[in-house]
Structures are given as structure tokens and as C-alpha cells.
Amino acid sequence: MANKIPNRQAICDTLLKAAATDKDIVVLCSDSRGSASLTKFADTYPEQFVEMGIAEQDLVSVAAGLASCGKKAFAASPACFLTTRSYEQAKIDCAYSNTNVTLIGISGGVSYGALGMSHHSAQDIAAMSAIPNMRVYLPSDRFQTAKLVEALLRDTKPAYLRVGRNPVEDVYTEDACPFEMDKATVLAEGSDVAIIACGEMVRPALAAAALLNAQGISAGVLDMYCVKPLDREAVLKAARGAKVVLTVEEHAPFGGLGSMVAQVVGEECPRKVKNLSLPDAPVITGTSKEVFAYYGLDAAGIAKSAAQLLANC
Known part of the structure; x- marks a missing residue:
């Protein structure tokens, strides 16, 4: 339900x-x-x-x-x-x-x-x-x-x-919601692609990981609810364990989660990092789901970007 x-x-x-x-x-x-x-x-x-x-x-x-x-x-x-x-x-x-x-x-x-x-x-x-x-x-x-x-x-x-306006699909359950203040939650382990997402992008990121795993691509997912302070240790652990890093956020391409993750990864353990976000332009008119699908911020779009990033690494 x-x-x-x-x-x-x-x-x-x-x-x-x-x-x-x-x-x-x-x-x-x-x-x-x-x-x-x-x-x-x-x-x-x-x-x-x-x-x-x-x-x-x-x-x-x-x-x-x-x-x-x-x-x-x-x-x-x-x-x-x-x-x-x-x-x-x-x-x-x-x-x-x-x-x-x-x-x-x-x-x-x-x-x-x-x-x-x-x-x-x-x-x-x-x-x-x-x-x-x-x-x-x-x-x-x-x-x-x-x-x-x-x-x-x-x-x-x-x-x-x-927070957003509309209900979002559950990531956790009432009995299983691990939480530590200012610490990201590892939702899936992966050795090919590390997907780091925040907010409403976490659920589609998790669904994208399932699509990637079905294709033989090992995808990890990190729920970075704490954008600031950023959990640097979690970012570095995910990046070191994968070949590429994909960040996903409902935000402009500048100064958000992607920028912060790229800075940390670039300083500590260089990997190719791609930031999947809204464009640097007024977005199309539509519901959240329609906007996400248009800009590749749904499960299918995230999986596609991750696969392309891995192929080009």
C-alpha cells in the first residue's frame, strides 16, 4: 500500500x-x-x-x-x-x-x-x-x-x-529506521557505482540500484540526509569501494550535494563524479514525478546515468 x-x-x-x-x-x-x-x-x-x-x-x-x-x-x-x-x-x-x-x-x-x-x-x-x-x-x-x-x-x-509537499514512498519502516545524527545511512553496498542521494531522490536512487543490479552492475546507495555537515567518512568509504560516484539531488547543479561530494572525493580519493540534478534553467511545468522523469531523476534515469558513467570511466 x-x-x-x-x-x-x-x-x-x-x-x-x-x-x-x-x-x-x-x-x-x-x-x-x-x-x-x-x-x-x-x-x-x-x-x-x-x-x-x-x-x-x-x-x-x-x-x-x-x-x-x-x-x-x-x-x-x-x-x-x-x-x-x-x-x-x-x-x-x-x-x-x-x-x-x-x-x-x-x-x-x-x-x-x-x-x-x-x-x-x-x-x-x-x-x-x-x-x-x-x-x-x-x-x-x-x-x-x-x-x-x-x-x-x-x-x-x-x-x-x-521537505517536499507530497507523500513519498517509504525508504524505511517504523521498526527499521536506523538513524544517527549527522551520519549517512548505507542502504546498499556496491563495487561499481556509488549513488549518493538526498531527500526525495533517495527512494528512486534505491530503485535505480535494483535496476542496475539486474544488469550485472553492482550499485551502492548512500542516504545523505545530512547535507551539512556532510558525512565525509561515509562519502569516502563509498567512493573508495566503487569505480565511479553518482550524486542525485532535487537542486540546481551548483553548490549542492554534488558539489560537496565532488570536493571531498577530489581531495581524498580521486574518482569520476557525476552530479545528476535539475538544470541551470527554469524547469518544465508539471508534477514532481513528471519533472523528475523529464530530467532523468527517476529510477530509470538514474540507472541510465550510472551505467553511462561507469562505461565511460
Whole structure:
């Protein structure tokens, strides 16, 4: 049975459970409680919810102010606006001041589909990763999302968490979701191709590995939910054990997961690295699945790119 619970709902469910006993948790949003699946939290704990309206800069600054008073602030807004309109506030009020704020970028990547480039966030990994003290996370499914939010509730550092709009196929199960903060998860071992993916690209990467294995190509898959800090040891282990490395991300080709992996591999154990991503151009109009298929970011496209990369190594 296909999963019908989006990662944004997993965030709300986890915060709801924790807020029952932790009154320091406060959730803020910018007229997006419905889009963020936070309506139930707002209705259940109105004294722990702040509606800022369409004012992303204020959203982030107020969250930082609450955090400086000892609150555990979670500020949600569409990723496309949160990481551009409030970039200075994220940089100064959250990261520079090292406040306990988790910025939640909802409907990340091309989730908004037909709304086009104004609502796509293909730059957010690069932008947020460039800020000192700011961590960047892209969980791959609802179970990992819940584990990540639980971990963020236990620490006191600023973070950016990006999730998509729609439900994604499960990568893990409720009983089998290995998680260690800032450590990638090895989903498959492979000696020919190491596929390193993040966010919604992890599930198709895993399916691509199965297609490659059926062709006699040994493909490993690494779930790099922690884009910053990047798990260098996991990257190097995967790269050293394979002939080529393929990174897969729902992001522009510059400054994201691919750039970071290529830098690490180039410094430590040179291998041919290919970055499979969205183009450096406005993407086509369509649903996420249609966009992924068009740009080769589905299972078939990832497998094809991996096979070509291996053939040309």
C-alpha cells in the first residue's frame, strides 16, 4: 500500500507528541499552517503557536528572539520564500547568533509544480549551506523525518530542514529506521557505482540500484540526509569501494550535494563524479514525478546515468 503521509505531516505529528510534555516548544508559520500540515498543532496548542502572516523576515527574527529566551523554535514557511526573503535573518539572527531555531522549508524543490520558478527552491541547499553554523537536512521519508525532528528537539543549534509537499514512498519502516545524527545511512553496498542521494531522490536512487543490479552492475546507495555537515567518512568509504560516484539531488547543479561530494572525493580519493540534478534553467511545468522523469531523476534515469558513467570511466 502506497504511503499517503507526507514528510511535513510527520514533522507536525512529532512536534505534537513532544509538545504534550515540553512547553518550551513553539511553532511559527507565515500564513502557511495548512501547507505545512500544522493546523492540528495550532488548534491543540494555541499558546505554543505563533501566526506571523506573510512576513518571512519577521518569522525568522521572532523565532530567533523566542529561542534566545529559552524556547525551542520551529519556523515553517515555503522553502522558496524562507531561504530567499529571510536570508539575512537566517544568517544573522539564527546562525551568527547560534540560536536554537529550526527553519522548516516546506514544499521544497519543485513540489509546487505548475506554479513555476517563483515557487521552486532549487537554490536552498547551496544558500543555506554557505552560512556558518547553519546545518542543512533533507530527510528521505516520513520515518527518517520523525527521527530527525526528535534529534533536533534534543539539541540547541540552528538548522534548516527541507521537505517536499507530497507523500513519498517509504525508504524505511517504523521498526527499521536506523538513524544517527549527522551520519549517512548505507542502504546498499556496491563495487561499481556509488549513488549518493538526498531527500526525495533517495527512494528512486534505491530503485535505480535494483535496476542496475539486474544488469550485472553492482550499485551502492548512500542516504545523505545530512547535507551539512556532510558525512565525509561515509562519502569516502563509498567512493573508495566503487569505480565511479553518482550524486542525485532535487537542486540546481551548483553548490549542492554534488558539489560537496565532488570536493571531498577530489581531495581524498580521486574518482569520476557525476552530479545528476535539475538544470541551470527554469524547469518544465508539471508534477514532481513528471519533472523528475523529464530530467532523468527517476529510477530509470538514474540507472541510465550510472551505467553511462561507469562505461565511460
